[in-house]
Amino acid sequence: IVAPTVYGLVTAVGLVGNLLVIYTLLRHTKIKDATSYYILNLALADAFFMLGVPFISASSAMGRWAFGRAMCKIVLSMDAMNMFNSVFNVAVLSVDRYLAIVCATSRPDLRRPKVVAAVSLSVWAAAFLLSIPVMALSDTVVMWDGNYMCRLDWPAENALIWYKVFTSYMFVIGFVVPLAVISVSYILVVRHLKQNESTHTQVARVASRTRTKVTHTVLAMIVTFVICWLPFHLCQLVNLIADLQPTSAVLVVFHVTMVMSYANSCANPILYVFTSQKFRQSLRSALGLRQTE
16 A cells, blocks of 8 residues: 555656756747756656656556557557656756766857757657667566566576676666766856856856856756665666575565655655746746745
8 A cells, every 4th residue: 555655646746847847948938048948848747757767657557557558569668768868967067067067168159059959859769779678678577476476587697697788787877877967067067167267257156156056956966866776776787796585575665665756756846846946936937926035
């Protein structure tokens, strides 16, 4: 009962929050900068990511997969694609902060609409291509009790090797690489801000403070990304090394880390509201509410 309830709450918050972000960014014509378009992309990925959660929740509650083989492939492949899409967009946002702050005058062309569109399409294309292994391997499998479960069905020959390679693949591509990009981008941004904090003119300082506020918003998203996704990947890696048995405690840990990974997609809209005054004003305007000081 607890797991489906938590999954349902995460789905509701994630969908409502991300749809509000999408509506606000599309409705409010003043938001046209590169960062906003990347946030829109992230909100789309997070909203799609939420759509598979009800099926996983129902499967957990029933103890079986009741939605057929085709739906199994759709749910797992969409889940993988939107996971890649979401984490890649967080990485893109960190690179965008680097370009906006460190390369603001030297390479403004890298934040023009055509480049932003090309990057956004590339992220979606990469997420699709990287999820192809999941599309190929996902299937309904008959369990010992005669019920079907939806999971990745490894080839009978060398199944353990396939599992190890796939788990490592998801960890490296879905976590290590994005985290490396994020870390390098923010180290360069912080170094630049510290080097230039005493040399700005008054006008430049105001612009710098604005950029820094946006940077704090994106930084909060990145910290949340690590907190939400690291336990999931660590759980998978521990299982890879130790071959954990499906005891009650192990299943609880598995569900907790799963919920945390999905919670990342409902945390981002909350972060926009609490850390960005510009977004709060845009949200109120989009919803037709009176502005406050």
